Amino acid sequence: xxxxxxxxxxxxxxxxxxxxxxxxxxxxxxxxxxxxxxxxxxxxxxxxxxxxxxxxxxxxxxxxxxxxxxxxxxxxxxxxxxxxxxxxxxxxxxxxxxxxxxxxxxxxxxxxxxxxxxxxxxxxxxxxxxxxxxxxxxxxxxxxxxxxxxxxxxxxxxxxxxxxxxxxxxxxxxxxxxxxxxxxxxxxxxxxxxxxxxxxxxxxxxxxxxx
Numbered sequence: 001x002x003x004x005x006x007x008x009x010x011x012x013x014x015x016x017x018x019x020x021x022x023x024x025x026x027x028x029x030x031x032x033x034x035x036x037x038x039x040x041x042x043x044x045x046x047x048x049x050x051x052x053x054x055x056x057x058x059x060x061x062x063x064x065x066x067x068x069x070x071x072x073x074x075x076x077x078x079x080x081x082x083x084x085x086x087x088x089x090x091x092x093x094x095x096x097x098x099x100x101x102x103x104x105x106x107x108x109x110x111x112x113x114x115x116x117x118x119x120x121x122x123x124x125x126x127x128x129x130x131x132x133x134x135x136x137x138x139x140x141x142x143x144x145x146x147x148x149x150x151x152x153x154x155x156x157x158x159x160x161x162x163x164x165x166x167x168x169x170x171x172x173x174x175x176x177x178x179x180x181x182x183x184x185x186x187x188x189x190x191x192x193x194x195x196x197x198x199x200x201x202x203x204x205x206x207x208x209x210x211x
Contacts, residue, residue, distance in 0.1 A: 002181070003156070004163030009188055011073060011159060012141040015080040016134045022085050023133060024126070027092025028118065032101070042090075049086040053146050061150050071152050076159075079151065080141050088133045095129030096122065131196045142189055160185050 030042060060079060064070040069078075099122055107117040123130075145161040152158065158166075164185065167178040 002163060002184070004158040004160050005185065005188070007156075007158060008142060008160040011076050011080070012138045014073070014077045015084065015141050016137045018077060018081040019084045019088050019137045020130055020133055022081065023088030023092050024123065024130065026085070026089045028096050028122065030089065031093045031096035042093075045086040045089055049090075053083060053144075057146060057150050060147075064151055071154055071157050073157070075151050076148060076157075079147055080137075080144070084137045084140060088137065091133050091136075092126070092129055095126055095132075099125050135193060135196055138192060139189060 030038060061070070064075045069075040103121050103125070104114075104117040107121045108114065112120065142160060144159075145165075148159045148162055152162070164178065164181055167174045167181060
């Protein structure tokens with residue numbers, strides 16, 4: 001397996017983990033609790049999701065250089081997570097709102113703590129939503145070119161989109177190698193979708209019907 005595929009899988013999985021960790025808790029908070037400024041926070045979360053990545057590329061590059069994290073896994077995972085959390089929070093918010101509060105109350109009546117009810121009841125029931133978020137984040141990282149091109153430079157940190165670009169040279173396009181690499185690059189995404197297909201569909205359609 002090419003090195004850039006291994007790098008991409010590693011970065012994508014770490015990003016999925018960090019995004020789900022953040023979005024599941026923030027999504028639960030905005031779905032279950034009423035607090036001052038809630039609508040404003042949700043609005044700005046949605047607003048940040050609409051900002052094109054290329055518009056913040058220069059400050060991100062400068063910040064990565066100053067902090068000494070340019071051309072590292074950390075900067076990629078951090079940036080990808082930051083750009084995905086807003087959308088993931090909205091998805092998880094909608095999903096948590098479909099889970100009856102009575103289930104948590106029943107768990108607490110049986111002696112569970114609030115956190116215990118969340119982790120033992122709510123989160124297990126939210127697996128379809130988590131799967132939907134995971135697949136969407138994984139695919140977004142897999143398809144990104146702008147951030148990885150600006151924030152990495154070494155061959156050791158090359159991800160799949162930059163790796164595919166290597167087959168397009170000044171002397172022409174190596175079509176045979178490029179098509180073969182494209183087929184190999186598609187396999188992880190296809191396998192992930194096939195494994196989580198049922199949960200992904202359930203997560204996207206949750207709350208679409210009543211009764």
